[in-house]
Amino acid sequence: MTLPQQIDPVADQAGHWVVRLASGDIGAAELDAFKVWLADAPEHRAAFDRERALWQSLEGSKAAFASALPVPHRRVRKWARTVTPRRSLAAAAAAVIVAFLAPDVAVTLRADALAGTGEVRTITLPDGSTAMLDSGAAIAIRFGSAERRIDLLRGQAWFEVRHLDPRPFRVAALSGVTQDVGTAFEVSRGSDAVTIGVTQGVVRVTTPEGRNGVRLSVQQRARYAEGGMVHRLAPGMANSIAAWRRGLIVIDERPLSDAIAEVARYRAGPTLTFADTSGGAKISGVFRIAAPDEALEALAQMGGLRITSLPGGIVILRR
């Protein structure tokens, strides 16, 4: 028998330095601080040698760390995570939002979390996972002992799932369920169909009609209709899946009317088009959710439309 382990601060410091030296990201000042620490006392040197030996001794033993868990292949773009969505519109638009959501009382009553129009909301779920709700989205949080379930009642939401919790994480929308196997994904519910896009990791999408469901990994997308099977869609650019969570509206080669509808979702007031927009060129662009009116102006310019703004946030687009 050996004596019970003492907490040894020098060993902890030595362990810390091993981690930092191996990190690949050590800073100049940090490296200097390490050298000072190392030279400071003989026991520092001894402790460092011991922890360094542990790090070295692992060489060639990769197999001991093997696992069945899939590792993300693609790099997740850093900027995708550093832009925080703007929420400044929320307060100004609140009065109008109520009016426009009112018909949807059923959804509003069932929802545990709602995002207002023009608002992207970030919610920390009880297990520490993150849900981001796009403009107008609503979810009900149904966490139980067997599963972490989210009901997507309306709109689109993006989830980043914490894996320390053993309960499966599932998002139910219409008749289907998307279960997290990896890390982060978007579920988007239209009136009659649901679209799923994966930004990291792997998910499995099942409906009662399909037996095994469809497995989606990074950048892959799928769609199902109420009561229908799951169909794969062409993969999306990782950047454009759930671009709204970065505060951006990404429009990629879409007809003008679609582009206007997309931007209109972020406006508190009604957006009316009194013009035939069919037959025009496809439109691409990136706009800020925080400034949907600027986006509309840009779209109008591209499509040769004039804009009339009326009180109450009403915008009319016409030739």
Added chain:
Amino acid sequence: MPTNAVALSRLLVAERLSLVRRLARIVGSESLAEDVTQSLYLRLQRLKDDPPILNQRSFLFRLASNLAVDYVRAEQSQARRNAEAHALLWAEPEALDPERTTASCLELARVLKAASSLPEPTRSIFRLHRFEGLRQSEVAARYGVSVTTVEKHVRRALAVLRKARDEG
């Protein structure tokens, strides 16, 4: 009128391919050039409308090459530091006496046993970092988490391994 940020973002989307190709010549690979393009994108979002940018295309390309050059400089000094850190971490330790070598065989067996019981995602993160040569920041980018989170997992894994080593 669209603002500087919106107009330049749109230009970036349109010119993306030629930008990435040009930046790849500076930073050495398309994938790194994509990274620089992303940070360029971020930078554009912060542009003020005053003064108005007249020649937007040349502004965009100049800003892009500046960012790429900054990136290469930062990478070079990071590479120098990493080489030094690597030397410190991997320098030959003092010669071991045979008794200690036997002891460390037993220690290693305990350590590897503990390794296989590490929880996920700690185990995968540690494997990527220690055995597949990814920097902590690269692992973080893959998992879409912060570098701090990755470091926490690496520390946690090493703490478990240390405990196993010392428990004999």
